[in-house]
Amino acid sequence: MTSGLAVHGLSKNFGGLQVARNLTLSLPNGARTALIGPNGAGKTTFANLLTGVLKPTSGTILLNGKSVGKMSESERVRAGIAKTFQITNLFRDLTVRENIRLPILERERRTNKVFCHSDGIPELECEIFQLLEDLALTPLADKPVRGLAYGQQRLVELALTLALKPKVLILDEPAAGVPSTESHLIVQAIKRLPADLSVLIIEHDMQLVFEVANRIIVLVNGAILLDGTPQEVISNREVRELYLGADHG
Amino acid sequence: MTNATDQVSIRRKMGRLAPVLPALIVSVAAAIAFILFPYDLAFLTRIVIMMIFVLSFDLILGYAGIATLGHAAMYGCGAYAAGLVSLHLASDPLIGLLAGAVAGALIAWISGCVLLRAQGVALLMISIAVTMVLQETASQARWLTGGADGLAGITVSPLLGMFEFDFVGQVAFVYSVCILIAVLIFCCILASSPFGLALRGIEGSASRMRAIGTPVYRRKVTVYVIAGAIAGIAGALAAQVTGLVGIEVFNFSLSADVMVMLIVGGAGRLYGALVGTLVFMVVHHIAAGIDPFNWLFVIGFMLLIIVFALPKGLISLPDRLVALLRRKP
Amino acid sequence: MSIIFSIVVDGVAYGMILFMISVGLSITMGLMRIINLAHGGFALLGGAAVHVLSVRLGVPFWIASFTAVIIVIVLALVLERLLYRHIYGFGELGQVLATIGIVFLMIATVNLFLGSTILSLGAPQSLTAAVDLGFKTLPLHRVIVILAGFIIMASLWLLMEKTRFGIYLRAAVDNKVAAASLGINTPRVFLAAFAIGAGLAAFGGILGAELLPIEAYYPLRYMVLFLIVVSVGGLGSIPGSFAASLGLGILDTAGRYLLPGTGTIFFFLAITALLALRPQGLMGKAQ
Ligand SMILES: Nc1ncnc2c1ncn2[C@@H]1O[C@H](COP(=O)(O)OP(=O)(O)O)[C@@H](O)[C@H]1O
Numbered sequence: 006m007t008s009g010l011a012v013h014g015l016s017k018n019f020g021g022l023q024v025a026r027n028l029t030l031s032l033p034n035g036a037r038t039a040l041i042g043p044n045g046a047g048k049t050t051f052a053n054l055l056t057g058v059l060k061p062t063s064g065t066i067l068l069n070g071k072s073v074g075k076m077s078e079s080e081r082v083r084a085g086i087a088k089t090f091q092i093t094n095l096f097r098d099l100t101v102r103e104n105i106r107l108p109i110l111e112r113e114r115r116t117n118k119v120f121c122h123s124d125g126i127p128e129l130e131c132e133i134f135q136l137l138e139d140l141a142l143t144p145l146a147d148k149p150v151r152g153l154a155y156g157q158q159r160l161v162e163l164a165l166t167l168a169l170k171p172k173v174l175i176l177d178e179p180a181a182g183v184p185s186t187e188s189h190l191i192v193q194a195i196k197r198l199p200a201d202l203s204v205l206i207i208e209h210d211m212q213l214v215f216e217v218a219n220r221i222i223v224l225v226n227g228a229i230l231l232d233g234t235p236q237e238v239i240s241n242r243e244v245r246e247l248y249l250g251a252d253h254g
Numbered sequence: 255m256t257n258a259t260d261q262v263s264i265r266r267k268m269g270r271l272a273p274v275l276p277a278l279i280v281s282v283a284a285a286i287a288f289i290l291f292p293y294d295l296a297f298l299t300r301i302v303i304m305m306i307f308v309l310s311f312d313l314i315l316g317y318a319g320i321a322t323l324g325h326a327a328m329y330g331c332g333a334y335a336a337g338l339v340s341l342h343l344a345s346d347p348l349i350g351l352l353a354g355a356v357a358g359a360l361i362a363w364i365s366g367c368v369l370l371r372a373q374g375v376a377l378l379m380i381s382i383a384v385t386m387v388l389q390e391t392a393s394q395a396r397w398l399t400g401g402a403d404g405l406a407g408i409t410v411s412p413l414l415g416m417f418e419f420d421f422v423g424q425v426a427f428v429y430s431v432c433i434l435i436a437v438l439i440f441c442c443i444l445a446s447s448p449f450g451l452a453l454r455g456i457e458g459s460a461s462r463m464r465a466i467g468t469p470v471y472r473r474k475v476t477v478y479v480i481a482g483a484i485a486g487i488a489g490a491l492a493a494q495v496t497g498l499v500g501i502e503v504f505n506f507s508l509s510a511d512v513m514v515m516l517i518v519g520g521a522g523r524l525y526g527a528l529v530g531t532l533v534f535m536v537v538h539h540i541a542a543g544i545d546p547f548n549w550l551f552v553i554g555f556m557l558l559i560i561v562f563a564l565p566k567g568l569i570s571l572p573d574r575l576v577a578l579l580r581r582k583p
Numbered sequence: 584m585s586i587i588f589s590i591v592v593d594g595v596a597y598g599m600i601l602f603m604i605s606v607g608l609s610i611t612m613g614l615m616r617i618i619n620l621a622h623g624g625f626a627l628l629g630g631a632a633v634h635v636l637s638v639r640l641g642v643p644f645w646i647a648s649f650t651a652v653i654i655v656i657v658l659a660l661v662l663e664r665l666l667y668r669h670i671y672g673f674g675e676l677g678q679v680l681a682t683i684g685i686v687f688l689m690i691a692t693v694n695l696f697l698g699s700t701i702l703s704l705g706a707p708q709s710l711t712a713a714v715d716l717g718f719k720t721l722p723l724h725r726v727i728v729i730l731a732g733f734i735i736m737a738s739l740w741l742l743m744e745k746t747r748f749g750i751y752l753r754a755a756v757d758n759k760v761a762a763a764s765l766g767i768n769t770p771r772v773f774l775a776a777f778a779i780g781a782g783l784a785a786f787g788g789i790l791g792a793e794l795l796p797i798e799a800y801y802p803l804r805y806m807v808l809f810l811i812v813v814s815v816g817g818l819g820s821i822p823g824s825f826a827a828s829l830g831l832g833i834l835d836t837a838g839r840y841l842l843p844g845t846g847t848i849f850f851f852l853a854i855t856a857l858l859a860l861r862p863q864g865l866m867g868k869a870q
């Protein structure tokens with residue numbers, strides 16, 4: 006039995022289009038893995054297969070040795086697999102603080118409670134405060150999310166998922182749309198994460214990838230082209246031609 | 255960190271007080287109405303009952319964002335349950351209310367398990383179909399429901415054994431207002447609870463709620479059952495106060511009216527439900543008193559104006575005016 | 584044997600009426616993603632116009648009907664430009680409320696001028712005469728309704744499959760944004776589809792007046808029925824609407840003949856079950 010997430014023979018077809026081809030890999034606890042590849046390579050689809058948004062055509066996904074294949078999306082989150090959305094998906098009418106409060110309450114299994122106040126637990130409120138500080142969102146805390154700039158919304162997106170304290174954290178292009186002056190907040194947030202956490206980061210910004218990842222997987226046309234250390238990936242000619250040399254789509 | 259704890263505790267103190275205010279406002283308004291319109295108590299009682307009904311719809315539409323056109327199903331079941339209980343089992347009004355709540359919750363649970371899996375048009379249609387099934391059943395099961403003639407002669411014993419229901423309707427009015435206040439306080443508590451926040455999250459983005467681990471379907475069923483119980487209470491009250499239940503309680507137009515009242519007032523805000531009901535019922539009373547079809551002109555134009563000019567309902571009018579005034583000078 | 588024959592004939596005729604009235608609703612709901620509760624209003628207005636022309640002004644029935652359909656089409660063009668165009672952009676709820684508002688205004692207008700009683704359309708006596716089919720006799724009205732239904736289905740099929748407009752319409756139903764980016768003038772397509780749908784509703788309302796009598800509350804009374812046809816058939820699917828109309832027409836009629844009383848209950852239970860299992864309807868696109 007391996008600890009962490011293990012994927013075996015995972016495939017996904019959309020009609021005739023094969024978007025994941027027999028993917029086998031493991032994301033052990035403590036790993037900092039980056040998933041890169043051109044647009045349309047199937048990175049988001051792979052993330053959605055892990056979180057249960059999509060059902061695979063075939064293959065198995067094990068978390069700490071146990072299959073999560075039959076679990077619904079929310080059960081997988083409760084088991085510890087969480088992801089951010091590539092296209093920001095937030096509660097637009099709620100304030101930033103309320104947005105962050107929701108995943109925290111959910112993590113504490115409290116969203117079925119009627120006879121108490123949603124901000125009634127000081128420890129949880131302090132946790133929100135800390136997350137807001139970490140991502141420099143404190144001045145915006147009581148503004149509705151719909152009024153925020155897109156880059157700020159990206160940070161809230163990250164905050165929601167961090168608030169879940171997952172065991173496996175999947176970040177789908179967290180820095181896309183974040184001004185370069187603020188992308189260090191994302192790097193710092195990732196560096197602050199508990200060491201035993203498994204992080205899978207999908208990202209086009211190679212500088213950010215090199216800063217946080219100690220392993221890089223290159224996905225092309227739904228198949229793994231290369232899986233190795235950052236040095237191996239940079240020095241690989243095929244990758245340079247296919248991806249790094251070309252326009253970052 | 256102390257700063258955080260301070261902020262948190264101030265927030266909490268304000269939050270605790272929140273449910274008291276609306277209850278106070280409703281009591282004062284009801285007292286004034288009671289004194290000013292002593293001969294219209296029957297009509298005022300109808301408004302109060304409708305407010306309870308619309309509040310229950312606000313929980314599912316305004317908070318959880320579930321649009322149905324079949325909310326009369328729960329109201330009707332509550333009305334029949336209360337009527338039958340008082341005719342055959344016990345005449346105590348509170349037992350009747352309890353029966354109404356249970357019936358409303360039960361039908362909400364059974365139908366909710368089916369219809370909350372659907373969305374959009376399919377959801378609207380299933381909710382309509384469920385109400386139609388109930389209406390036809392009520393009209394066919396003559397032995398139980400009296401068929402198209404309905405249940406008549408429903409009487410209830412004195413409230414709490416002390417207050418006899420009088421002809422003018424004073425007890426009925428006070429009784430209904432008390433229930434409204436209780437429901438309103440409950441809704442305020444719910445709105446500020448973790449569950450209430452989760453409902454607003456579902457309204458905002460169900461896919462995001464799933465991604466943070468919420469069993470969205472289960473939460474929807476829960477709120478549907480709660481709203482069903484409250485709608486059942488409203489139906490039970492109506493049965494007790496008028497002494498009648500007919501198959502019209504399942505009319506499509508009742509479900510549509512409830513939606514209209516809520517949107518006119520402003521969905522997702524409890525005051526909106528109250529204001530919308532009041533305005534709708536009063537305008538209806540006046541316009542329909544002149545000519546029933548006149549009323550359709552009035553409500554038709556009112557709806558178009560609301561949808562085009564005030565999409566967040568009458569309750570947002572003050573905000574909108576303030577915003578307009580600020581922009582002018 | 585004879586009862587089955589009656590059920591089939593009445594059910595098919597009833598289904599054809601439902602089809603003519605609902606198909607436009609299905610197209611607009613599939614195309615513009617709008618929940619238009621006012622669609623039955625076009626059938627009412629068509630019927631009311633025929634009543635005024637033929638009963639009050641003495642215009643022959645068929646000329647009156649033709650004129651009424653034209654009037655409704657023109658009215659629909661105006662309404663689309665003035666109101667519906669803006670309603671497309673609203674959420675589901677805004678659409679429901681705005682179009683309910685429009686229904687109320689239509690009902691109130693008809694009542695203001697014509698009252699709230701059933702309006703006779705002054706159809707010629709010959710329509711109720713029986714036609715001998717050799718083995719059976721049928722009222723001419725049923726024969727005409729059924730023939731008209733098939734003709735309309737066939738013309739819609741030709742329109743959709745064989746004309747440029749049909750290609751545009753299908754493309755727009757399939758993917759509005761992609762269609763617009765291909766240079767299709769989608770607002771124009773919407774306008775035309777809306778007007779055709781309204782015209783068909785008027786035609787169906789006039790032909791079907793014997794089964795669904797014209798009176799001020801018509802659009803509300805039958806609204807649920809039309810919406811059921813559309814959602815069971817699948818939004819935007821013409822064959823779906825056709826199949827659903829015939830199926831529901833026959834089912835409803837059979838229920839009335841064979842299970843007076845409980846028939847309606849089974850009718851609505853069947854619809855609930857179908858929509859619960861297939862929310863996209865018989866032939867709708869899966870979401
Ligand atoms: N729901 C879907 N149905 C059909 N095709 C899809 C769907 N989702 C994604 N695709 C296709 O799958 C491919 C991979 O998409 P995606 O996983 O989003 O790529 P990436 O995130 O690597 O850019 C693309 O060609 C996309 O068009």
Ligand SMILES: [Mg+2]
Pocket residue numbers: 048049050091
């Ligand atoms: Mg992607």
